[in-house]
Amino acid sequence: MTTVTQVLAILFLVLIAAAAIAALSIAHRQRSVSPLGLNRSAAAADLIALEEELNYAEALAEPDSVTAANLARAHRELNLAFVDYNRQSAVSGEALSSGDADAISARLAIVREILADPETPRGNSVASHDTSVIVNTQLAPTVTTGSRVFEVTLWVLGLAPGLIFMWQKQQVRNYFVALEQRIRANAAQIDVYLAQRAQILANCPGYLPEMDLGLNDEGRNEDGRNDEGRNITNGRIDRAYQEILARAQGAAGGNGGVISPELKSALRADRTVQREITAARTLYNDSVNMWNRDIFEWPAKMIVAADAKLTTRPVFVGSRLGTSTDLTRSR
Numbered sequence: 220m221t222t223v224t225q226v227l228a229i230l231f232l233v234l235i236a237a238a239a240i241a242a243l244s245i246a247h248r249q250r251s252v253s254p255l256g257l258n259r260s261a262a263a264a265d266l267i268a269l270e271e272e273l274n275y276a277e278a279l280a281e282p283d284s285v286t287a288a289n290l291a292r293a294h295r296e297l298n299l300a301f302v303d304y305n306r307q308s309a310v311s312g313e314a315l316s317s318g319d320a321d322a323i324s325a326r327l328a329i330v331r332e333i334l335a336d337p338e339t340p341r342g343n344s345v346a347s348h349d350t351s352v353i354v355n356t357q358l359a360p361t362v363t364t365g366s367r368v369f370e371v372t373l374w375v376l377g378l379a380p381g382l383i384f385m386w387q388k389q390q391v392r393n394y395f396v397a398l399e400q401r402i403r404a405n406a407a408q409i410d411v412y413l414a415q416r417a418q419i420l421a422n423c424p425g426y427l428p429e430m431d432l433g434l435n436d437e438g439r440n441e442d443g444r445n446d447e448g449r450n451i452t453n454g455r456i457d458r459a460y461q462e463i464l465a466r467a468q469g470a471a472g473g474n475g476g477v478i479s480p481e482l483k484s485a486l487r488a489d490r491t492v493q494r495e496i497t498a499a500r501t502l503y504n505d506s507v508n509m510w511n512r513d514i515f516e517w518p519a520k521m522i523v524a525a526d527a528k529l530t531t532r533p534v535f536v537g538s539r540l541g542t543s544t545d546l547t548r549s550r
Contacts, residue, residue, distance in 0.1 A: 260515035262323065263358045263531055266304060267511065269297055269330050271450045275536040276334060278454025279461075286337040293333040300326040304358065357530035360514050360521045369518060384519070391523045398510055402532065405503035406449070409535060412499060413452055416492045420459050423485040425466040450536050457538050460489065493538065500535045507532045 273294050280287040303319045303326070333341070374381035420426055467482055511531045514524035 260512050262304060262320075263515065264508065264511050265327065266297070266301060266323075266358070267531055268534055269327060269334075270301075271533045271536045272334060273297060273330070274450040274533075275454040275457075276337065278451045279458045280337070285340050289333045289337045289339075289341060292341070293330045293337075296326045296329045300330075301358075357532075359528065359530045360525045362522050362525040366518060366522055370522070387519045388523050391519045392527070395510075395513075395520075395523065395527070395529065398506060398513075402503065402506045402510060405499060405506055406535075408499045409449065409496060409503055412492055412496045413449070413456060416489060416496070417456055419485055419488050419492060420456065420463060423463055423489075424479060424482045425463040426459065450533070453536065453538065497537060500537055504534045507534050 273290060277287065277290045277294070280290055300323045303322045370384065373384050464486075467478055467486070513520050514529050514531070515521055
């Protein structure tokens with residue numbers, strides 16, 4: 220009997236040691252910094268932000284232009300960076316390897332270079348022109364064997380540790396449900412303002428029916444969310460605004476700097492809605508960035524997020540249009 224007790228005690232200690240090593244290893248990987256200067260959650264945020272900037276820029280670009288071609292090349296590089304990220308996350312679930320981090324860093328540098336100056340012809344300067352890359356840009360946390368060993372060990376240590384962790388996971392589930400509702404409310408507010416802005420521009424003197432304001436079902440998820448298409452819609456609305464503004468500037472220049480009262484009123488209304496969109500964007504992106512960070516936070520949040528198959532969400536990119544002439548102040 221004594222021998223059996225000793226064996227069980229040794230096995231118990233070995234299990235505790237294995238769980239401790241697994242927990243320390245995962246925690247270390249969570250804190251580790253790759254050559255990108257980013258851990259997994261920060262790398263995911265970087266990829267998502269650039270993806271949405273490209274969506275916006277592509278919607279704003281003229282078709283068949285040098286800018287559109289450069290942005291298409293940038294999107295292919297970004298897709299390959301997503302491939303590098305997903306391949307590594309499927310292996311460890313917690314950290315980027317130095318090799319994949321270097322590959323992602325190189326591709327993101329190309330994307331940023333093109334976004335900074337999309338109008339310059341680049342010939343064959345882009346590293347990869349693979350047009351067959353199709354990836355799911357929604358990044359998801361994964362739970363490794365070490366995390367499962369950690370959970371089992373809590374129950375082995377006693378009823379109290381296991382129940383406490385179970386309670387923590389339930390609190391995390393409630394937290395994600397509440398955060399989901401907040402994100403949806405903030406997103407709905409943005410969509411309302413985008414629809415208002417589209418209506419203002421559609422009724423604006425100088426608007427042409429062939430202008431695509433993007434108010435359709437493109438990018439909607441299975442549950443009706445328009446997360447992926449929101450920046451595309453915003454880009455198309457901004458493009459229509461830019462074209463209307465260019466026509467208005469031309470008309471004002473040929474009419475002694477005078478624009479019609481109707482156009483002046485429409486442009487003022489558009490500026491007001493743009494300010495509302497900016498405010499709503501701040502609230503939405505704060506919530507989304509919190510979500511994207513928290514689903515990768517080990518242990519409880521990452522385990523709950525992985526079990527619930529939660530994924531990252533896109534941020535909303537603000538308009539980057541400017542004009543040297545404020546036509547609303549024209550006489």
